[in-house]
Amino acid sequence: MSGLAPLRGHEDVRSALARAVRAGELPGSLLLHGPPGVGKQRLALWLGQLLLCERPGVEPCGECRSCRLSLHLQHPDLHWFFPIERPKGGGSPEKLAEGMEEERARQLAQIREQPLRTLVSDKPIGFFIQQMQTLRRVTASRPAMGSRKVFVIGDAELLVPQESSPDAANVLLKLLEEPPADTTVLLTASDPDELLPTIRSRLLPIRVRALPADDVARFLVEQRGISADAANRVARLAQGSIGHALGFLPDGGEPGPLEKRRADARLLLDAAASPRAEARFAAALRVGPAGARGVFSDVLELLAVWVRDLAAVAAGAAETVVNVDALPELEALAARLPDASAAAPRMVRLVEEARTLAHGNVNPQLTLANLLRGLSEALSS
Numbered sequence: 001m002s003g004l005a006p007l008r009g010h011e012d013v014r015s016a017l018a019r020a021v022r023a024g025e026l027p028g029s030l031l032l033h034g035p036p037g038v039g040k041q042r043l044a045l046w047l048g049q050l051l052l053c054e055r056p057g058v059e060p061c062g063e064c065r066s067c068r069l070s071l072h073l074q075h076p077d078l079h080w081f082f083p084i085e086r087p088k089g090g091g092s093p094e095k096l097a098e099g100m101e102e103e104r105a106r107q108l109a110q111i112r113e114q115p116l117r118t119l120v121s122d123k124p125i126g127f128f129i130q131q132m133q134t135l136r137r138v139t140a141s142r143p144a145m146g147s148r149k150v151f152v153i154g155d156a157e158l159l160v161p162q163e164s165s166p167d168a169a170n171v172l173l174k175l176l177e178e179p180p181a182d183t184t185v186l187l188t189a190s191d192p193d194e195l196l197p198t199i200r201s202r203l204l205p206i207r208v209r210a211l212p213a214d215d216v217a218r219f220l221v222e223q224r225g226i227s228a229d230a231a232n233r234v235a236r237l238a239q240g241s242i243g244h245a246l247g248f249l250p251d252g253g254e255p256g257p258l259e260k261r262r263a264d265a266r267l268l269l270d271a272a273a274s275p276r277a278e279a280r281f282a283a284a285l286r287v288g289p290a291g292a293r294g295v296f297s298d299v300l301e302l303l304a305v306w307v308r309d310l311a312a313v314a315a316g317a318a319e320t321v322v323n324v325d326a327l328p329e330l331e332a333l334a335a336r337l338p339d340a341s342a343a344a345p346r347m348v349r350l351v352e353e354a355r356t357l358a359h360g361n362v363n364p365q366l367t368l369a370n371l372l373r374g375l376s377e378a379l380s381s
């Protein structure tokens with residue numbers, strides 16, 4: 001198999017979008033937002049395919065030349081941009097722009113070859129002004145094949161300066177202010193609140209929901225050939241996200257990247273539950289330097305899941321636990337901390353606050369040390 005992985009779920013959004021396309025009422029700029037890994041970029045590419053299809057119906061026909069090119073990520077009028085690593089070295093702006101286009105082409109080729117590879121990255125990534133200038137130049141040119149061009153910009157919240165260049169967002173904003181008539185721009189974001197308000201206000205928001213766990217499990221069985229049991233366990237962890245599910249699966253004999261982050265998050269829970277301050281410092285030092293802001297944010301998100309699981313077990317609702325493989329340990333912990341259930345709302349709030357901080361320029365170790373102290377106080381009060 002080569003080309004895009006099949007699109008799963010989101011039938012309601014798909015039919016609403018297809019209706020708007022048929023009626024000629026699809027706005028020129030949309031924002032698909034929803035939890036990470038549920039298929040927002042895949043859905044945006046599906047919409048692009050539909051817009052470019054030569055015989056569109058309720059779905060893209062899947063067979064015309066345009067559809068085949070779209071499905072192989074080779075359609076000259078379907079442009080997919082996503083955050084990349086900061087290019088090494090310097091050089092003229094032209095050289096940089098060229099390097100970024102090469103990197104984008106390399107990643108597209110990789111997705112074409114391995115459509116199911118995990119999209120979870122450990123490296124700091126962002127958008128750069130040269131990328132957005134390239135995008136803008138293409139929007140100004142005529143479509144190569146049909147009558148329109150479609151642009152998909154994934155993980156658009158990363159346009160906010162951190163790894164990204166501050167000017168990248170401005171170039172995109174200019175485009176959204178005066179979009180060419182033959183151009184559709186589709187942004188995706190997990191957290192629309194992180195987009196610049198000036199950009200967000202120019203987009204029609206479309207909510208993309210998590211998938212039912214059964215759909216995720218079926219996808220894993222069909223596409224990755226794993227057992228139903230393993231698929232169900234991973235689907236539960238992934239909470240409706242195929243992208244996350246793939247991130248939990250082993251990768252080349254190693255635990256998947258999200259599995260490592262789940263272990264780190266578990267370490268933090270144990271440290272928060274420890275009566276020893278040294279244990280909390282040690283955990284903060286060990287997990288803190290994990291790297292890019294996405295990694296840190298994932299660890300904190302998974303920590304919130306551990307906290308909820310502990311609270312569920314303490315409240316006698318073990319059947320709702322997400323980390324089912326750790327049920328005996330959670331039970332032992334809950335037996336030691338009978339107030340965990342009452343403390344959980346405050347604990348989850350503290351984790352969320354730390355996650356918000358993690359989006360800025362904070363020292364992760366310090367943030368974690370403070371968080372663990374707060375969690376420990378919540379558990380013992």
Ligand SMILES: [Zn+2]
Nearest residue numbers: 053061064067
């Ligand atoms: Zn078609």
